[in-house]
Amino acid sequence: MVTADVIVVGGGLHGCSAALQLAKRGASVVLVEKDYIGRHASGANAGGVRQLGRVLAEIPLSVASMEMWHGIEDLVDDHCGFESHGQVKLAESEADLETCRARASALHTAGFEHEEVIDEKQLRELVPAAAPHVVGGMVSRADGAALPFRTVQAFRNKAERLGARIIEGVAVSDIRRDGRDFVAQLADGQTLSAPKLVNAAGAWAGRIAERFGEPVPLEAVAPMLMITERRAPFLKPVVGATSRTLSFKQFANGTVLIGGGYLGRAEPDTNRTILDYAKLGENARTVRDLFPVMHDARIIRCWAGIEARMADGIPVIGPSRTEDGLFHSFGYSLHGFQLGPICGSIIGELVTTGQTNLPISPFSIRRFAPSGRQSTGF
Amino acid sequence: MKTLSHVNDLAEHYDLVVIGAGPAGMAAATLAADKGAQVLLVDENPTFGGQIYRAVSSTPLKDRALLGADYWKGEAIGAAFSQSQADYFPGATVWQLSPELELGISSGGRTAVLHARRVIMATGALERPMPIKGWTLPGVMTAGAAQILLKTSGVAVSGKVVLAGCGPLLWLIAAQYLAAGKRFDAILDTTPRGNWRTAMKDLPGFLTSPYLAKGLKLMAKVRRQAKIISGVTALAAEGEGHLARVRYTAGGREVVIEADHLLLHQGVTPNINMASASNCELEWDDAQLAWKPKLDDWGNTTVPGIAISGDGAGIAGAEAAAERGRITALDALAGLGIISIAQRDEQAKPIRSELNRYDRGRVFLDRLYQPAQQFRVAGEDTIACRCEEVTGGQIRKAVTTLNIAGPNQLKSFLRCGMGPCQGRLCGLTVSETIAEARGSTPEAVGYYRLRAPVKPVTLAELASLKQSETEIRTVARG
Ligand SMILES: Cc1cc2nc3c(=O)[nH]c(=O)nc-3n(C[C@H](O)[C@H](O)[C@H](O)COP(=O)(O)OP(=O)(O)OC[C@H]3O[C@@H](n4cnc5c(N)ncnc54)[C@H](O)[C@@H]3O)c2cc1C
Numbered sequence: 001m002v003t004a005d006v007i008v009v010g011g012g013l014h015g016c017s018a019a020l021q022l023a024k025r026g027a028s029v030v031l032v033e034k035d036y037i038g039r040h041a042s043g044a045n046a047g048g049v050r051q052l053g054r055v056l057a058e059i060p061l062s063v064a065s066m067e068m069w070h071g072i073e074d075l076v077d078d079h080c081g082f083e084s085h086g087q088v089k090l091a092e093s094e095a096d097l098e099t100c101r102a103r104a105s106a107l108h109t110a111g112f113e114h115e116e117v118i119d120e121k122q123l124r125e126l127v128p129a130a131a132p133h134v135v136g137g138m139v140s141r142a143d144g145a146a147l148p149f150r151t152v153q154a155f156r157n158k159a160e161r162l163g164a165r166i167i168e169g170v171a172v173s174d175i176r177r178d179g180r181d182f183v184a185q186l187a188d189g190q191t192l193s194a195p196k197l198v199n200a201a202g203a204w205a206g207r208i209a210e211r212f213g214e215p216v217p218l219e220a221v222a223p224m225l226m227i228t229e230r231r232a233p234f235l236k237p238v239v240g241a242t243s244r245t246l247s248f249k250q251f252a253n254g255t256v257l258i259g260g261g262y263l264g265r266a267e268p269d270t271n272r273t274i275l276d277y278a279k280l281g282e283n284a285r286t287v288r289d290l291f292p293v294m295h296d297a298r299i300i301r302c303w304a305g306i307e308a309r310m311a312d313g314i315p316v317i318g319p320s321r322t323e324d325g326l327f328h329s330f331g332y333s334l335h336g337f338q339l340g341p342i343c344g345s346i347i348g349e350l351v352t353t354g355q356t357n358l359p360i361s362p363f364s365i366r367r368f369a370p371s372g373r374q375s376t377g378f
Numbered sequence: 379m380k381t382l383s384h385v386n387d388l389a390e391h392y393d394l395v396v397i398g399a400g401p402a403g404m405a406a407a408t409l410a411a412d413k414g415a416q417v418l419l420v421d422e423n424p425t426f427g428g429q430i431y432r433a434v435s436s437t438p439l440k441d442r443a444l445l446g447a448d449y450w451k452g453e454a455i456g457a458a459f460s461q462s463q464a465d466y467f468p469g470a471t472v473w474q475l476s477p478e479l480e481l482g483i484s485s486g487g488r489t490a491v492l493h494a495r496r497v498i499m500a501t502g503a504l505e506r507p508m509p510i511k512g513w514t515l516p517g518v519m520t521a522g523a524a525q526i527l528l529k530t531s532g533v534a535v536s537g538k539v540v541l542a543g544c545g546p547l548l549w550l551i552a553a554q555y556l557a558a559g560k561r562f563d564a565i566l567d568t569t570p571r572g573n574w575r576t577a578m579k580d581l582p583g584f585l586t587s588p589y590l591a592k593g594l595k596l597m598a599k600v601r602r603q604a605k606i607i608s609g610v611t612a613l614a615a616e617g618e619g620h621l622a623r624v625r626y627t628a629g630g631r632e633v634v635i636e637a638d639h640l641l642l643h644q645g646v647t648p649n650i651n652m653a654s655a656s657n658c659e660l661e662w663d664d665a666q667l668a669w670k671p672k673l674d675d676w677g678n679t680t681v682p683g684i685a686i687s688g689d690g691a692g693i694a695g696a697e698a699a700a701e702r703g704r705i706t707a708l709d710a711l712a713g714l715g716i717i718s719i720a721q722r723d724e725q726a727k728p729i730r731s732e733l734n735r736y737d738r739g740r741v742f743l744d745r746l747y748q749p750a751q752q753f754r755v756a757g758e759d760t761i762a763c764r765c766e767e768v769t770g771g772q773i774r775k776a777v778t779t780l781n782i783a784g785p786n787q788l789k790s791f792l793r794c795g796m797g798p799c800q801g802r803l804c805g806l807t808v809s810e811t812i813a814e815a816r817g818s819t820p821e822a823v824g825y826y827r828l829r830a831p832v833k834p835v836t837l838a839e840l841a842s843l844k845q846s847e848t849e850i851r852t853v854a855r856g
Pocket of ligand 1: 012035307329334337
């Protein structure tokens with residue numbers, strides 16, 4: 001039996017970031033990943049590092065994470081392919097612009113200034129290739145994008161250098177509480193035990209929560225993406241739209257990544273995803289309408305990643321409601337890549353000190369507790 | 379056969395869609411259509427015949443001796459298909475096949491989605507990459523590409539021509555070239571000498587193979603007309619901007635010869651691109667050193683309704699391909715309820731005994747023509763991934779310094795396998811190079827997860843797809 005201070009289940013960005021921060025704080029950590037590090041949402045995503053358009057509750061975390069992204073090389077000794085050319089949301093009509101203005105003033109009231117409304121001229125300076133009907137938009141200048149798999153691997157390598165132990169290709173098949181410790185049974189027969197447990201199992205995290213008596217409304221979904229051949233450079237920022245769903249960016253090498261949160265079908269038991277081409281057709285029509293330069297672009301790959309989506313669209317971060325020593329970090333609902341650095345740090349703090357300065361109460365698992373039993377506790 | 383020319387001519391549903399009009403696909407489509415199934419055969423080439431019988435109905439080389447009697451066997455298969463009731467859509471690309479048997483087909487810049495009750499993939503084989511130093515220089519091409527030129531337009535490469543590699547097809551291509559009046563300045567045989575030893579124990583089987591006599595005849599013919607250097611252990615293409623020289627080592631001696639063209643070939647491997655993108659499970663074949671789909675006795679993959687026949691199911695050659703096509707068609711007919719299981723089994727019997735004949739001695743050929751490690755793994759300065767120009771040295775460095783476990787993980791660092799071909803051409807080379815660097819096996823390091831589109835589609839083509847129900851609902855709601 002392997003013993004440690006903390007067991008982390010799940011080797012996505014959140015598990016690796018937590019392992020890194022725990023190891024940094026001196027804890028002995030074992031992380032277990034059933035496939036390979038970064039195999040799922042964290043390695044397959046669009047790499048968007050975005051504060052733009054986040055729900056209010058996430059903004060303090062997102063802003064703190066953005067600072068870490070801008071110093072990512074100091075944190076993990078690798079640039080992670082992070083580039084910051086801003087994220088822009090296009091307004092296609094006066095009504096869209098009004099939505100942008102309302103959003104900016106709501107953020108202003110809450111004390112945040114990172115989302116700016118821009119007029120058509122400013123917009124065309126940032127996104128010269130936008131279709132003629134676009135009238136302006138919104139920008140968050142510190143935003144950008146990184147290379148997802150490279151990022152996870154960098155967090156993993158750094159965690160290992162700090163002493164974390166990583167077990168790949170083996171699933172945690174069962175976990176129970178045995179006195180002071182959690183005992184994890186691995187599929188290859190090994191057992192691990194530790195007094196603390198971090199659930200960073202992504203789309204599979206609901207099973208662990210349920211195992212400890214706190215089921216959550218989590219759905220495994222499969223957001224789809226497509227990428228083109230290299231094109232002549234025409235775009236620097238990451239672009240979205242105000243009243244349509246789009247995520248659009250050109251890499252430095254010329255390839256163009258197209259997404260928009262369209263879902264295929266996820267089969268979390270087999271790791272498979274099944275694409276829905278009718279929806280990708282819709283995604284293609286949005287791009288055709290907003291970026292005429294793209295009409296003859298050739299798509300060379302379509303794929304999807306398996307991601308956890310919570311019924312209310314925001315993650316579960318923080319201590320368990322039912323089991324002392326268990327901490328959750330999952331359910332990032334299609335936008336958890338940017339939050340990776342900060343959430344690892346939050347888990348690091350929570351596990352080692354029991355507290356954090358960041359406002360995480362909106363993400364408590366208690367929000368899903370059956371009413372009247374909110375305070376059952378451990 | 380009814381020839382379609384526009385995606386609008388396609389029905390929305392077919393009993394059976396066959397992909398690929400080589401011997402396996404044509405035989406499968408013909409048999410199924412003759413029994414009354416509604417069949418569509420799709421192929422991206424303008425004419426049927428596949429790789430081996432390419433352009434059999436249209437080649438300008440009418441002198442039968444030129445391409446050999448085996449080539450013209452394709453005529454009979456083609457004629458039977460022409461007389462069938464199947465729909466035939468040439469010049470059309472299947473760019474996706476989902477596990478629900480939904481197919482995306484595009485042609486002439488338009489695309490359509492249709493549904494099948496059964497699908498038979500007969501997408502054949504691809505030439506195994508032969509990553510030698512300088513293989514991306516103009517003037518170096520695969521022998522298969524040279525053969526396509528010869529069959530479709532009667533053109534042979536000119537100047538000083540060197541053919542290098544190993545495998546039964548090498549001799550066939552050489553013979554076809556020589557028959558067309560071309561000559562080779564040298565044929566460099568890279569078959570490792572040690573292979574004879576490992577293959578010997580399977581020789582008795584091969585002695586009864588129908589391929590033996592043919593093979594020996596071919597080799598004898600080539601030997602009479604060309605200079606053959608065997609036991610070649612190292613090979614490089616050199617030149618500035620274009621191939622000028624070929625450098626090789628044989629019997630421990632290094633030789634440099636002038637060359638305008640170098641044709642490379644070291645066997646073929648199953649084309650698993652579509653199978654893999656459709657979620658069919660693959661397995662590693664240690665004798666053929668290649669991935670192939672996991673199949674049952676009827677060619678069914680692990681995805682219900684999808685079967686594979688011909689060389690895409692594992693390399694067995696053209697004549698076996700047609701028989702394997704018929705086997706998969708029989709099971710499709712039974713699955714469709716057109717024939718009974720008993721009828722299927724009965725009708726399969728003579729086909730299976732024919733197949734057994736072709737199977738004899740296959741192992742011998744597989745072992746004898748197993749290409750040497752140094753021609754499968756990309757060397758230090760040799761390009762492995764041609765699209766992104768990644769060398770063997772870069773791969774080894776990334777694998778060891780960044781702790782990379784397999785080809786999918788490597789992409790993010792070197793963009794290896796992320797170019798237009800998506801690793802469909804370099805996949806084996808990359809897996810083998812990683813395996814070598816990790817002291818592991820290709821089976822353990824795995825293969826690229828290939829995804830749709832199997833062939834690129836334009837954004838405009840995708841945008842021409844019918845609206846999804848969610849979109850129609852959103853629009854209706856305003
Ligand atoms: C296509 C796509 C595009 C996206 N685009 C963006 C974007 O642009 N910007 C953004 O911020 N976010 C984006 N996201 C969301 C982001 O990728 C995720 O929110 C984030 O990566 C979640 O990380 P994770 O570590 O929680 O999950 P994962 O990366 O899924 O990691 C969980 C891991 O746990 C492992 N595991 C589960 N159960 C067990 C077990 N029992 N034993 C061992 N291991 C187990 C799994 O194998 C998995 O590797 C996107 C997601 C997708 C799918």
